Amino acid sequence: MPKCLVCYKWTLDEKDIKIKPEDLSLDVTRAKGKISDFDRNAIEEATLLVEHQGGAVDALTYGTTAVKQSLKDVLSRGPGRVYWIGDNSAAKADAYVTANVLAAAIQKLGTYDLILCGEGSSDSFNQQTAPRLAALLGLPCVSFVLKLSVEGGTVKATRGLGDCTEVATVKGPVVLSVLGQINHPRIPSLKQVLGANKKPKQEIKIGDLGLAADKLQPRAVPKFERGFVTKRKNIIFKEANAAANVAKLEAGLATEGLQ
């Protein structure tokens, strides 16, 4: 019966981020938090596994103090317990710092058969956490998983690599990253949401992880972030008469000199 740990990130929902036209800076004031998209797939996959085979799923997150908002959400999605590190160092953390913090926390928590991450986060999409964690913990890593099964202590994972697939077989403990296509994350039921209130939430203080100051010093620092804007003509035909619209579009395409 596998003991699973899912690492997740609480990110801003990019749908609610607006680009300010005057300076192309990002307006995040209306953006709500969410559990990063592919991390939900990781949570769902571990939960499905444990629902079928028994075992346990814990969740682990590192974020700013705002990460507290995620705890009930994550627990309503299946995990039986969540460990959280809420520290404002996370605001500037790059994948190096994040992996250092998560790896130190995992070493403190003990052994898990499977450590699962999403392929990449919805905000910075660095796609680094799983291989970095594996490197730091001295564990094998199977990344970009689209199908997963566990039998005894053996993990069989089909990897999706764009133009090909392959099957990786490995004895746990192992670190995995999952693709969005691995499953469809559940929408928690009312019962699951209410049940989340009763599940344990445990804070881990970053100071208790024994990390040297250098391990919390980001190596990649965002210097200049601006909205990506491309100028388009935005000539939209919306008459009721489809044939008229098509004729205008054809005339438009003719002026573009498409061969």
Add this chain to the structure above:
Amino acid sequence: MPGIFVFSEDAALAKQLLTPALELKQALSQPVTALALSETDAKDLAALGAEKVITLQSATAWPEGLSEAISRLLSSAGASVFLAGGTLRGKHIAAHVAAKLNAGMSTDAKSVRIEGGKLLATRLHYAGLALCDEELSLPAVVTIPPRTFAPPQAAAHAGTVETAKVETDGRVAISDFSQAAGSGVDIGAARKLVSVGRGFRKREDLKLAEDLAAVLKAEISCSRPVAEDEHWLPIDHYVGISGHTVKPDLYLAVGISGQVQHVVGARESKLIVAVNNDEHAPIFESADYGIVGDLYEVLPLLTAAVRKNGGR
């Protein structure tokens, strides 16, 4: 002696990596070393300006299994920059190397340069909503997506080639390798694309798009759900943040709402045309021309109009 290292298991991409590597060489005054998986690739890279190419000889054909060996090689060589090909395999390897070198890493950089002794990489944030310049202290690891750079011209003097026997990760066994059922069509190289989305009600209806593509001499691409959820088209046909980034002369999006995750893959197209029944679909913000209407009505008319005008 510190140096700039490049690696991709994709031979074409490895050559492309030499272009930014040679630019960094100018700025850092450090030699470029390429890592290769075969003698043939090694010779090609040496001819294109790598001072030294090391052919990695190992017991496995699984590139990810070389992650630790590459980390050690770079660590003992005192690498200052590692440019890795931005395939999924390459990103896996690069992240492992970055962890072992205590280094920062920029994923999918569109450009790299040196400023004030640090490496600046430009990349996307929030699924393409924003661009960000990331400043990395050295040593730095960067992955670069395919076709970001053209390969360099042949160098005046070919570099040296040597081989190194390296250990592989024996903990992971790889089997059942399968090339995804692709059509052999390279969406990334197409000059025109008719791209289909969830606005189509069933697979058979894609015929409407195929008819239009035929008269336009275009290829068919799609949004992520059409490939991944519906399996109407092979997985190598989808355009978007985790799929293809395309730059055709014409990108005609049909029944695609245009979430940023999709648009990011198409917005470098010269001309974007959208057909959608929802006037408020975000795709129209990214389009040069658009028709608000039912694709089942619009596509046959458009196909007929293009055919009448002798194709376009």
